[in-house]
Amino acid sequence: IYRDEITKQDEVKDRWKNRSPPTPLHLQELLSNSEEKDIAALRNSVCDQRPLSFVENARLLLHTVRTILTERKEELGSLSFDKDDDFAMDFVSAAANLRMSVFGISMQSRFQNKGIAGNIVHAIATTNAIAAGLIVLEAFKVHDNRSKSCHVTWIQRRGHNILQPQPLDAPNKECYVCGKQQVEVKFNTGVFTLRQFFEKVLQKRFGFHEPSIDVINQGNAIGTMEDHEDNDYLDRLCSDSGVRILHGAELMVEDYSQQFECRFLITHVDELNEEEHPEGFAVVGTVRGPQPDTPAEAAEEQQGNNDQTQNKRKKHPSPPSSAPSSPIPNAVAKRAKTDTEHENGNDDDDDVLL
Secondary structure (H helix, E strand, O other): OOOHHHHHHHOOHHHHOOOOOOOOOOHHHHHHOOOOOOHHHHOOHHHHOOOOOHHHHHHHHHHHHHHHHHHOHHHOOOOOOOOOOHHHHHHHHHHHHHHHHHOOOOOOOHHHHHHHHOOOOHHHHHHHHHHHHHHHHHHHHHHOOOHHHOEEEEEOOOOOOOEEEEEOOOOOOOOOOOOOEEEEEEEOOOOOEHHHHHHHHHHHHOOOOOOEEEEOOOOEEEEOHHHHOOOOHHHOEOOOOOOOOOOOOEEEEEEOOOOEEEEEEEEEOOOOOOOOOOOOEEEEEEOOOOOOOOHHHHHHHHHHHHHHHHHHHHHOOOOOOOOOOOOOOOHHHHHHHHHHHHHOOOOOOOOEEO
């Protein structure tokens, strides 16, 4: 690819009428007329930042081939490129630079070639490094029981102040991620299986990744789906005596991978409107939301809750539940404040939020 192929291409004169023809490289001649170079010196951080010469690239290429054939021969046939593999990166950089020289293209440093071959955007990598350092600093505060001094930090490209810290927002009790939420779920416990409850309700509807269920008022710690992969327990009905997710059951569901928990109140209903609830269940309430500021607002909110409860009982008669009937806010509602700021023209695509 450096001599024989280039010589054949050079013979096709019509191809090079409007551009310079390639120049074949004779590696043996180059290496025989030059001094031996220390390969370790060519791979240090200084040489990593400057383009190597023809001879240096040739020696580095032959060294990497020799090393792979002698020290990593068991990987032949399955070896794949990895930008973090020094020998693979040396080979690709040296081979590409020699090919560039054949066609009159300016050779690049190993650092530049690594960015191209590894699809690295150095500005993003630098910002990620800053963000990682800021995260570690906040982690120190948590470790030292100084959580109240933690900050959200914006990384901005405006003015001389690159970092813009601000205090943390208070937890939103309406959000089942931030607060200890209690949610009522209605479905037919004699039809719904435990697997459907895991997948449709907990994972799909509420966004749990690895939910663990404890039926606290029935004395049944179900655990996670992985705990029952080797048996048919997940295919049992929720009303099964071994599952005990029955009418009036109280479930504590925890997800240690996301560090949040939620309490569920189960209400059995024989039927649900299929058009309104095609999934086969209905989420009908949440509790422990923020209290209104004034008595008038409290009375108005209570009247709205009573009206909603009466309407629901007309459609789906069921025993009274301790859970209020105000609709659960979607998790996306947490973005409402930010979305409003974007609509008002305060959006900045260059900001990074920790």
